[in-house]
Structure formats: C-alpha cells, structure tokens
Amino acid sequence: MTEIKHPEYRLFGRSMDRPLKARQQRLMAELLPEISVDAETVTPLLKEETRPVWLEIGFGGGEHLAWQAKENPEVLMMGAEPFVNGVAKLMAAIDDGQLSNIRALHGDVRPLLEALPDQSLSRAFVLHPDPWPKKKHHKRRIVSQYLLAHMARLLKPGSELRIASDIPDYIRWTLMHIQRFNREAHEARGQDVFVWQAREKSHWHDRPADWPQTRYEAKAIREGRTPCYLKFIRS
C-alpha cells in the first residue's frame, strides 16, 4: 500500500544561505503574504479558480516558474520551495515582470500535496530534485511512491508530469519508481497511470522549447553533466 501521508524527515538541505537584500526583505514581507498559498488556504482558493493550475515542486530560484507564468497567462502557476533565498528571487521576478498568475508556498510541498483536491492540477514539474547520492539518504529523494501516489491523484487525465535531472542514477531511480507505480496500478485497474512520452533519444535528450533552463541545470551543464528531460502523461 502506498504511503499517502509523508514521513517526518526532511527532504531538503539548507533553507537559507546569504542574508536577504533590503528589496528582497521588503518583497518577502509585503508581496509573499499577498500571493502565498498553503495547506489550509489551497482548497478555498481553488474553489474560486477557473484557470488550469500547474504546480512546480522545489522551484529553486523560480526562473522556470516565472517563465511559465509569463508565457502562459491563462494558467495559475503554483510553486513550493523551502529555500528562502529562492523564494525571495521569485518575489523579485514577480515584481519585475508584474506577474499576477503565481501562488507560492515558502516551505515543504508535502502538506500542500496532501491538502490539494483530487484532479486539481493540469501539469506538474519536478526539476532537478535534490539528488541525495548516498544510499542511506535515498529515502529523502522527492521522487518516490509517495509523490507518484499524489501525482496520480492530483493530475487530471491527459495532463503532464515533467521531471528533469542531470544525475543518471536519479533518472534510473525515477523510471524505476514510475515502472513500479504502473505495475501496481496495472494489477489494480489494468492500466498504466504514467505513460512516458519518449520514443527516441531526442525526446529525453533535447530540452523542449517550452521548458526553459533552470539555474541548477545551467550549473550542471557547466560542470559537464547532461540533463535528461522526462515527460509522462497521466492516463
């Protein structure tokens, strides 16, 4: 049986590095409360919402999230990130771009996942999740049966789950978890839940045009690693 409540241990590393600059402090104090969402406020918020809702888990510096919000004004972009410097960067991007279709959670995404209503998401992104390379830390990897159970519950049929990583072991891990989730779903309902869209190498090797580079990905490329872009359709 898949765990649908999250365990207590944390999945993320540091939640702050440098002190925030004055503008960032101001935006965290003034803008974040205006656009914040959490486990308690998400259901009433979505009751009023008519736009498709996309969720980015661990948005880092928020550059991908802000890009998607700008390019897709008809969508409500939601994101969660515990790293305060990342959230402050997103606030600056929202302010600079006058973006009005973003909701952000400064914190762990897991209580939000558990609070979101069934089939409330039209797309979800997990881009370059923390790799947790040591075997004893693998349980901290966000891609897990727990995450997939929520993605299966939350994503509308036909919608996309996008996962990227530049760590070959994390890609194998992701595909293995998808396969395991599908196998169990197959036994229960005779159908896969997540259908991987790749038919040839370019489909996972080449970054799609509507998938902008994140800071973490740019760093990975500079350091000689090759990102892999996975798209799954929720059946």
Ligand SMILES: C[S@@+](CC[C@H](N)C(=O)[O-])C[C@H]1O[C@@H](n2cnc3c(N)ncnc32)[C@H](O)[C@@H]1O
């Ligand atoms: C390696 S960074 C990648 C950031 C960004 N997606 C990028 O590609 O630049 C992984 C991010 O996931 C965030 N993260 C880890 N666990 C999380 C959780 N439980 N909820 C929300 N974000 C989480 C971390 O704080 C970190 O910023």
